[in-house]
Structures are given as C-alpha cells and as structure tokens.
Amino acid sequence: MASKLKVATCSLAGCFGCHMSLLDIDERLLDLLEVVEFDRSPINDLKRIEGMVDLGLIEGGLCNAENVHVLRHFREHCRILVSVGECAVTGGVPSMRNHYTLRECLDEAYIRGVGVENAQIPSDPELPLLLDKLRPLHEVVRIDYYLPGCPPSAEAFWHFLTELIAGRDPSLPLQLLRYD
Amino acid sequence: MPHATVAPVQDAILPILQRYDRDPQNLLQILVEVQHALHCVPPEAVDLVADHLGATRAHVRGVVGFYAFLSDQYLGDFVIHLSDNITDRMLGNRELAEYLCSRLGVKLGKVRADGRVSVNFTSCTGMCDQGPAALVNGLPVTRLSRERIDRMVELITARTPVSAWPTEFFEVEDNFRRSDVLFRRPFEPGSAIQAAMLRGGDETLKDIQLEEALDPASGKLWKRGADETLKELYRSDLRGRGGAGFKAAIKWETCRDTAGGERYVVCNADEGEPGTFKDRVLLTSYADMVFEGMTVCGYVVGSGQGILYIRQEYWYLKPHLEAVLARRREAGLLGSNILGTGYAFDIDLHWGAGAYICGMESAMIESIEGRRGKPRKRWPLPVVAGVRKCPTVVNNVETFAAAGMIALKGGAWFAAHGTMHSTGTKLFCVSGDCERPGIYEYPFGVSVREILRDCGGSSAQAVQVSGPSGTTITRSEFDRVLAFEDLATVGTMMVLGPKRDMFELVENFSHFFQHESCGLCTPCRVGTSLLVNLVDKVACGKGSPMDLEEIQKLSHIMKTTAHCGLGQTAPNHLLDSLLKFRTVWDARMMTTEFEPAFDLDEALEEARQLSGRDDAEAHL
Numbered sequence: 001m002a003s004k005l006k007v008a009t010c011s012l013a014g015c016f017g018c019h020m021s022l023l024d025i026d027e028r029l030l031d032l033l034e035v036v037e038f039d040r041s042p043i044n045d046l047k048r049i050e051g052m053v054d055l056g057l058i059e060g061g062l063c064n065a066e067n068v069h070v071l072r073h074f075r076e077h078c079r080i081l082v083s084v085g086e087c088a089v090t091g092g093v094p095s096m097r098n099h100y101t102l103r104e105c106l107d108e109a110y111i112r113g114v115g116v117e118n119a120q121i122p123s124d125p126e127l128p129l130l131l132d133k134l135r136p137l138h139e140v141v142r143i144d145y146y147l148p149g150c151p152p153s154a155e156a157f158w159h160f161l162t163e164l165i166a167g168r169d170p171s172l173p174l175q176l177l178r179y180d
Numbered sequence: 181m182p183h184a185t186v187a188p189v190q191d192a193i194l195p196i197l198q199r200y201d202r203d204p205q206n207l208l209q210i211l212v213e214v215q216h217a218l219h220c221v222p223p224e225a226v227d228l229v230a231d232h233l234g235a236t237r238a239h240v241r242g243v244v245g246f247y248a249f250l251s252d253q254y255l256g257d258f259v260i261h262l263s264d265n266i267t268d269r270m271l272g273n274r275e276l277a278e279y280l281c282s283r284l285g286v287k288l289g290k291v292r293a294d295g296r297v298s299v300n301f302t303s304c305t306g307m308c309d310q311g312p313a314a315l316v317n318g319l320p321v322t323r324l325s326r327e328r329i330d331r332m333v334e335l336i337t338a339r340t341p342v343s344a345w346p347t348e349f350f351e352v353e354d355n356f357r358r359s360d361v362l363f364r365r366p367f368e369p370g371s372a373i374q375a376a377m378l379r380g381g382d383e384t385l386k387d388i389q390l391e392e393a394l395d396p397a398s399g400k401l402w403k404r405g406a407d408e409t410l411k412e413l414y415r416s417d418l419r420g421r422g423g424a425g426f427k428a429a430i431k432w433e434t435c436r437d438t439a440g441g442e443r444y445v446v447c448n449a450d451e452g453e454p455g456t457f458k459d460r461v462l463l464t465s466y467a468d469m470v471f472e473g474m475t476v477c478g479y480v481v482g483s484g485q486g487i488l489y490i491r492q493e494y495w496y497l498k499p500h501l502e503a504v505l506a507r508r509r510e511a512g513l514l515g516s517n518i519l520g521t522g523y524a525f526d527i528d529l530h531w532g533a534g535a536y537i538c539g540m541e542s543a544m545i546e547s548i549e550g551r552r553g554k555p556r557k558r559w560p561l562p563v564v565a566g567v568r569k570c571p572t573v574v575n576n577v578e579t580f581a582a583a584g585m586i587a588l589k590g591g592a593w594f595a596a597h598g599t600m601h602s603t604g605t606k607l608f609c610v611s612g613d614c615e616r617p618g619i620y621e622y623p624f625g626v627s628v629r630e631i632l633r634d635c636g637g638s639s640a641q642a643v644q645v646s647g648p649s650g651t652t653i654t655r656s657e658f659d660r661v662l663a664f665e666d667l668a669t670v671g672t673m674m675v676l677g678p679k680r681d682m683f684e685l686v687e688n689f690s691h692f693f694q695h696e697s698c699g700l701c702t703p704c705r706v707g708t709s710l711l712v713n714l715v716d717k718v719a720c721g722k723g724s725p726m727d728l729e730e731i732q733k734l735s736h737i738m739k740t741t742a743h744c745g746l747g748q749t750a751p752n753h754l755l756d757s758l759l760k761f762r763t764v765w766d767a768r769m770m771t772t773e774f775e776p777a778f779d780l781d782e783a784l785e786e787a788r789q790l791s792g793r794d795d796a797e798a799h800l
Contacts, residue, residue: 065784065800102786123791129798131783142726142774 014060355618415591704747
C-alpha cells in the first residue's frame with residue numbers, strides 16, 4: 001500500500017466552522033482516512049508538525065502574533081498550503097474591526113464595555129499581542145490554493161480534497177461556488 | 181469655513197438654479213457653478229439644490245462625491261490642482277509640489293488653517309506639451325518653475341485675485357507643429373454646411389440662391405443634401421478619432437434610421453486620456469470646424485440639438501467657446517433658421533467635473549443627464565437610445581472636425597489620404613522627452629520613427645502610444661505604423677528618453693487607473709487597487725516573482741471581465757512593461773520568496789504601546 005498523504009489543519013482567527021464543515025463529509029471521513037493521515041490538527045489535538053506534511057489547511061485570518069507564528073510554521077512544513085474559508089481568504093467577520101483603530105477596539109472591550117470591572121487593557125506576557133489590522137493569510141505567506149465559502153460546504157471539501165489527492169486540478173465546479 | 185469674498189450660500193445658488201431652470205438633468209452643471217462660486221458644495225447647498233430640483237440629498241451628495249473637482253469641503257480662497265501625468269513628473273512636478281507646499285506652509289491635500297489655500301494633485305490637465313501644469317481656481321497655469329511658484333506664493337499672500345494675476349501665467353500655446361490637409365488652411369465658417377445642403381443638386385442649382393434651393397416646401401432637395409452628404413461620409417470611410425475607430429457613417433446612418441422623436445449630436449471633448457491635448461487645440465483654434473461638423477451631423481441625422489461635453493480642465497475656454505457659438509448664431513449658422521433654410525440646430529456646452537470615465541460614451545450620457553458618470557449596460561447602444569433615451573451620435577472632437585471637411589470637400593478627397601483601412605489624417609499629441617512637443621498632423625500610416633524624428637525625440641527608449649490605456653512601444657518597434665491596421669490610437673505619443681526609469685511609468689499609470697475607476701464593477705474597482713498594491717510592493721523592494729505572477733493573473737481577470745474599456749485596458753501598461761521592460765522589475769526583486777507588503781513588527785507597535793509590553797514575544 002502506498003504511504004498515506006500527511007495532512008495538517010488549524011484554525012487561526014476563525015470560528016472552527018470550517019472544521020465543522022469538514023467533519024460534515026460524515027462517513028466519507030473513513031474513506032478519506034484510507035488515503036490520508038492527520039498530522040497536527042484539532043482533530044487529534046497535536047500541537048506541532050513534525051517533519052514535512054503534504055497538505056496544510058488553514059481556517060481563519062491573522063489577528064495576533066501567535067497566528068503569524070503558526071502560519072509561518074505551517075508554511076515551512078507544508079508542501080501545499082490552502083487558505084480555507086472566508087476569514088482566511090479575505091479576513092471575514094473578524095476583519096470588521098479594521099474600520100477602527102486597535103485602541104478603539106480595546107477601549108470598547110476592556111475600558112468602556114458594559115459590565116467591565118477593574119477596567120484595563122490586558123498586558124499579560126502570555127497573551128499574544130494583537131496586530132493593528134486583521135490580515136488574510138495570503139498577505140503574509142505564499143498560498144497555493146484557496147477554498148472559499150463561509151464555511152466551504154462538506155461537498156466543497158470533499159471535491160477539493162479528492163481531486164487534489166488524485167493529482168488533479170482541484171477547481172470547484174460552479175454549483176459548489178454558489179451560495180444563494 | 182466661509183470667506184469674506186464668498187457670497188452667502190443662498191445668494192450664490194438661487195441665480196444658478198434659476199439659470200438652469202431647476203431641471204434635475206442640469207444637476208451637474210448647477211453643482212459645477214456652485215463649486216466655482218463657493219469653492220465647495222457645502223451641506224446647506226446640497227439641501228438647497230435637492231429641495232429646488234426635487235431630488236434626494238443622497239443623489240446630490242452622490243454626484244458631488246463622484247466628480248474630482250466637486251468637493252464638500254471648502255478648498256480655500258486659492259485652490260491649486262497640480263497636474264500629475266507622467267509627463268509632468270518627468271518635468272519635475274513632484275519636486276515643485278514639495279517646494280510650493282513648503283513655501284505656502286500647507287500640507288498636500290489639506291486646506292491651510294487660515295482657509296487661504298490648498299494644494300492637491302489631479303490627473304493630467306491636458307497641458308503635457310507645456311508642463312509642469314496646474315489649475316488655480318480652475319484656470320490653467322503652464323510651465324511651472326520655482327520662479328513662477330515664488331510669484332504665485334507672493335500673489336496668494338497678498339490675496340491678489342486670480343483675475344489680476346499676470347496673464348503670461350495663463351498663456352496656453354497651441355504648439356501646432358505640423359499640419360497636413362485638414363488643418364493647413366483656416367476654415368471658412370458656414371462653408372461645410374452650405375456644401376452639405378447643396379450636395380447632389382444638379383448644375384443649375386449652383387446659380388440659384390441657397391434659400392430658394394433649400395426651400396423646405398420642396399422637401400426633396402432638402403433631404404437630398406443630407407443623403408448625399410452621408411454618402412460622402414461613407415466614401416470617406418472616416419473612422420472615429422476617439423481611439424476605437426468605429427465608422428462614423430454607420431453611426432450617423434443608424435441614428436438617422438432609428439425611430440424616435442428628438443435626436444442628439446454629442447461631441448466628446450472629455451479628453452481624459454493622459455497625454456492627450458488635441459481637442460484643446462481644436463476647440464481653441466478650430467472651434468468653427470468642430471461646431472460645423474456637429475451641425476452637418478445634425479442636418480444628416482435629423483437632430484436639432486448638439487451638446488459639447490467638455491472636461492472641467494478646459495473651463496478657461498468657456499468665454500471663447502460661448503463667443504464662437506454666439507457669433508455663429510448671429511451669422512445664421514446655428515439657431516432656428518440656419519442659412520435661411522428653416523433648419524434648426526443649436527449647441528449647448530456641458531461641463532464635466534473631473535472624471536476620466538466620462539470619456540466613455542455611455543458614462544458621458546449619464547453625466548449629461550446630471551448623474552454620476554457610470555457606464556450604462558452595453559446595449560442598447562447610445563446611437564439607438566442615448567441622451568434622454570433618444571437616438572444619439574457621440575463622436576470625438578476631431579471626428580466632427582474631419583466630418584465637416586468631408587462635407588466640404590467630399591469623401592474621395594479624404595480617402596485619398598492615409599491607408600486602406602485608416603483614411604485621412606490624424607492629429608498626434610507629442611509630449612515627453614523630445615525637443616518640439618506639440619500637435620502634429622500626419623496621414624494615417626506614419627511610422628513612430630518618423631514622428632520621433634520630426635519632434636526631435638529619436639533617442640527615445642520607448643513611446644507610450646494612445647495613453648496609459650494604450651501600448652508601450654520599444655526601439656525595436658519604432659517602424660510600426662500608426663493606423664488601425666497596426667497601432668490604433670487616440671493620437672497620444674508620450675516619449676520616454678533613454679535615461680527614464682520605465683518603472684515610474686507603471687507607478688504613475690496604475691495609480692491613475694485606481695483613482696479613475698468609477699467603482700461600478702468589481703474587477704475594475706478592486707482590480708485597479710490590487711494592482712496598485714502590488715506595484716507599490718515591488719517599488720519598495722518587497723516584491724517577489726509570485727507578485728509578478730499575481731499581476732498577470734489579475735490583469736487577465738480585468739481584461740476579460742471588467743464592465744467597460746477602462747477596466748479592460750487598465751492593465752495594458754503593466755503587461756507591456758513586464759514583457760518589454762522586465763529588467764526594471766527584476767532590478768527591484770530583492771527576494772525569490774514571498775514577503776508581506778507591510779512590516780509585521782510594525783503592525784504590533786500599537787498593541788505594544790497599549791499594553792506597555794516590549795518583551796521578546798511582543799515582536800515579530
């Protein structure tokens with residue numbers, strides 16, 4: 001048997017909705033596991049990629065320094081890197097904060113917010129610092145493929161992954177790009 | 181920020197509204213006049229105009245927001261717009277802008293605190309052969325220099341009104357360097373109309389009075405002149421001079437044969453393509469010829485109303501054009517009874533307000549009707565449903581001038597010049613690195629090399645033909661010919677000398693298209709911005725081969741999916757540059773790996789300040 005393809009996934013500034021949608025391929029997950037093996041992923045809770053993997057799927061955009069570190073780690077360790085879902089591709093809902101300064105955002109959440117006690121902007125070194133603007137992935141590293149959708153449907157994941165694994169062009173047919 | 185010399189808003193606006201009959205279709209004309217009177221369109225003016233026209237405030241504000249020369253902020257007693265075409269940059273306008281701003285103590289794009297003055301850049305003002313150029317309170321100042329700027333600063337400091345500034349500041353030269361068969365001799369007003377109306381009459385008609393010959397009661401003869409003139413236009417094979425080269429006769433005939441009440445003849449003098457200034461010269465020195473061509477067109481297609489849509493940058497021509505029109509009315513060449521025949525035709529001036537897109541004919545018609553200049557759907561064409569949904573001929577200034585001469589001298593005469601598929605002569609606007617910039621008339625089929633030799637620009641490394649939306653030609657292509665068979669062009673030739681950094685061209689052009697995209701369709705609105713981001717990224721040394729691939733991909737999307745010619749042609753200069761001047765791009769490639777266009781560590785600076793952190797983890 002040929003060795004399985006290694007796949008890593010993660011969610012940055014996203015909602016895990018894309019991962020949920022991936023799981024919606026349901027029992028086909030078993031077929032998928034016949035040909036792929038998950039490396040670092042919330043599915044198995046591994047935290048680092050060891051060695052190189054064939055395919056990296058990243059959900060969510062970049063909102064803080066930790067996101068950038070994870071993205072760079074993926075880029076270094078994935079032969080093919082895929083930007084998955086609205087937030088990764090365009091910034092999505094989290095990028096709505098880009099209309100405001102970071103100070104305005106933090107003031108609203110931690111200083112003037114309803115029910116805030118002991119108002120202060122968090123400064124614990126354990127917390128990753130926020131970027132001034134939320135960024136989509138392709139503004140920081142090279143991205144090989146984009147899988148759009150909010151979230152991409154299970155069918156879109158299935159089509160994309162099976163085509164890519166089969167060594168074909170994983171372009172989505174029109175019906176998988178229609179959202180209305 | 182009201183100023184003492186500016187009348188209260190209401191006093192200024194009511195007479196303007198009166199003059200334009202409170203007609204919502206005149207909204208743009210009203211706003212242009214308000215802007216000139218108040219140096220802005222303040223909120224109370226928006227309210228007043230909206231009330232009187234029965235329009236919504238959102239509509240009025242939408243129009244104000246669309247056009248570059250309309251502003252909701254007071255721009256100062258002295259409003260300076262510096263032309264920012266590549267030819268102005270080549271003449272050092274950026275350095276002069278800095279000097280001007282520092283002398284005035286003003287920040288570029290901001291009004292000085294005392295409300296006296298503001299300085300802004302604007303797209304090409306059509307003075308490329310005598311730049312660097314500027315507009316001061318709407319009037320063109322040419323040949324800017326430090327000395328001239330020093331004088332301007334003194335005059336502004338002394339609050340000297342622009343009307344009392346030295347007239348030599350505002351001198352605009354024709355620089356008509358070479359004329360051929362169309363523009364060699366002065367044009368005799370009325371001669372083309374007369375020839376058109378008499379055309380096809382037999383020998384005996386030559387001896388009788390025009391009034392008699394054209395007695396509308398006879399009907400037949402009247403129509404014969406129009407039909408015969410159209411035949412001459414077919415014989416001439418005249419193609420539109422705006423760049424696209426559509427055959428004028430087909431357009432005129434379609435307009436004539438389309439059922440409808442009123443018809444319109446629109447002359448496109450928007451001339452927004454950077455580097456183009458022939459229409460300015462024609463309207464300065466050959467206005468009769470242009471108006472006569474429009475009148476002949478009206479006669480042929482059965483229209484009573486002509487409109488000259490002219491760009492705001494040429495506002496200084498207003499008194500001149502109005503005088504020419506008045507003189508023609510007096511001479512019976514316009515008005516309700518042209519040459520005593522009962523044929524009625526008149527021409528209105530319609531001013532643009534700073535929008536390149538309005539050179540596109542359906543966007544221009546939207547603008548004529550007082551709206552934002554957004555292109556309409558492709559079908560129906562304006563010739564079927566144009567101004568006020570009536571059949572409309574839209575032709576370039578130069579096309580009408582040529583049509584007038586064809587009416588006078590016949591189609592065969594015209595077709596004897598030029599090439600098989602590009603008959604007649606063409607005006608070329610030559611600017612940039614050459615000894616004799618200006619207007620050159622050549623028969624179609626002239627080579628780039630010949631023009632370069634005549635203008636003293638033979639050492640050029642490249643020529644930008646037909647403006648930013650056109651083609652970049654390198655030395656090895658200088659034997660190519662200017663004609664629809666090879667290099668189609670509106671007539672613009674910007675010469676790039678051997679020492680020019682060709683990358684400056686793409687920086688200038690890509691920003692131009694981003695600014696001028698009308699925002700209607702996503703490929704153009706978003707595409708032009710993404711292209712600017714990529715060009716700027718390469719410019720600051722963060723570009724990689726992947727970014728160049730991205731430019732090519734985006735260009736392909738824009739060329740195939742943009743709604744109109746603006747978006748479809750906006751990437752041309754980038755593709756040409758990547759193909760023909762790859763070395764200037766490669767010289768800026770510092771890395772083969774993808775790099776962000778922005779500084780990631782800098783992106784954490786605000787968070788560092790807010791949290792007071794500066795530990796290792798607080799950096800990227």
